[in-house]
Amino acid sequence: MSLLRHPRLAALACAALLAAGCASTTTGSVATDGRGRSQLLLVSPEQVMQQSLQYYDQQNQKARAQGKLVTSGAEWSRVNAVMQRMVPQVAAFRPDAARWPWQLVLIDEDTVNAHVMAGGKITFYTGILRKLRLTDDEIAAIMGHEMAHALREHTREKISQSAAGDMALQIGGALLGVGEGAVALAGLGKQLALDMPFSRHMEGEADLYGLELAARAGYDPRAAISLWQKMAQAGGGSGPGFLSTHPSAGDRMASLQGAMPRVMPLYEQARARR
Numbered sequence: 001m002s003l004l005r006h007p008r009l010a011a012l013a014c015a016a017l018l019a020a021g022c023a024s025t026t027t028g029s030v031a032t033d034g035r036g037r038s039q040l041l042l043v044s045p046e047q048v049m050q051q052s053l054q055y056y057d058q059q060n061q062k063a064r065a066q067g068k069l070v071t072s073g074a075e076w077s078r079v080n081a082v083m084q085r086m087v088p089q090v091a092a093f094r095p096d097a098a099r100w101p102w103q104l105v106l107i108d109e110d111t112v113n114a115h116v117m118a119g120g121k122i123t124f125y126t127g128i129l130r131k132l133r134l135t136d137d138e139i140a141a142i143m144g145h146e147m148a149h150a151l152r153e154h155t156r157e158k159i160s161q162s163a164a165g166d167m168a169l170q171i172g173g174a175l176l177g178v179g180e181g182a183v184a185l186a187g188l189g190k191q192l193a194l195d196m197p198f199s200r201h202m203e204g205e206a207d208l209y210g211l212e213l214a215a216r217a218g219y220d221p222r223a224a225i226s227l228w229q230k231m232a233q234a235g236g237g238s239g240p241g242f243l244s245t246h247p248s249a250g251d252r253m254a255s256l257q258g259a260m261p262r263v264m265p266l267y268e269q270a271r272a273r274r
Contacts, residue, residue: 041153041160045118048156052117059123063107070106070126079124080104082139082219086147089216093151093209100150112234116146118155132230137214137223144210144219151209154202200247207252208259215263218270224256 063069070076083104090097102120111125112132128134128142149155207224215221232249247255 041156043156043159045153045156048118048153048159052119052121052155056117056121056123059107060105063105068108070108075126075129076104076106078136079106079129079139079143082136082143083122083147086140086143086213086217086219089213090147090151092212092216097151102147112231114142114146116150118150118153120147120150122146122150131234132227134227135223137220138227138230140214140217140219141210141221141224141227144213145206146210147213148206148209149202152202152205154206157202158199204247204252204255207247207256211256211259211263212266215267216270218267218274221256221260221263221267225253228253228256 060069083102087102088098090100097120100120102122104122104124106124106126108126110131111127114122114124114128116122122143124142129139132138134142211221211224214224228249
């Protein structure tokens with residue numbers, strides 16, 4: 001029996017699936033004032049991990065073939081040292097993450113970027129180190145942000161959200177008896193009204209969780225402000241925030257500044273222990 005031929009049954013199945021998929025991957029952050037957030041997680045972590053590792057391997061093979069993959073040397077060692085110092089702090093949010101096989105690769109490209117794959121596979125580009133002349137504290141701000149994406153399983157959440165949105169559009173079209181053109185228009189509305197703001201929300205969430213990770217590891221969280229000042233000057237924060245999947249540099253700095261009183265005590269405690 002096709003559910004799309006029985007739209008009411010499909011709608012009920014969709015609602016049940018969405019309800020069952022709501023969970024949270026971590027505890028709340030001090031930087032978010034302890035507030036947690038329920039996440040839509042319809043796909044399994046194993047599925048996302050498999051896809052992420054496949055992409056990560058392809059990325060590394062391509063960089064290696066081009067002679068751009070860096071896995072040792074002064075720059076790699078510096079960034080890896082920051083990561084290794086921060087990894088134990090992930091247990092504050094989810095104990096299992098401290099046992100993940102966290103791994104860093106550095107790609108020798110003139111790109112101001114870094115990203116993470118599910119399970120803690122982190123990629124930095126030499127461009128972000130060299131162009132922004134990053135301090136260790138600023139590297140920690142970026143590292144914390146990327147680690148937070150992995151901890152919060154944002155990739156899994158985005159895939160789940162996209163699947164749920166597509167399902168809702170198909171069911172809505174069947175219920176209303178509208179044509180494909182109207183459904184496509186609704187899809188554009190969904191992208192502007194749901195997908196983009198939610199992506200911005202996840203970016204902001206990663207900023208705040210990352211701020212706490214850096215502070216717990218004894219890196220000055222105030223470096224996140226100087227980092228985004230540099231990013232704005234380099235053009236990385238340009239463009240209107242409304243039609244972007246990333247918050248503007250100004251919005252990010254305001255949010256980070258607002259969380260600073262809550263994370264500074266963690267930084268001071270960590271520095272006192274070192």
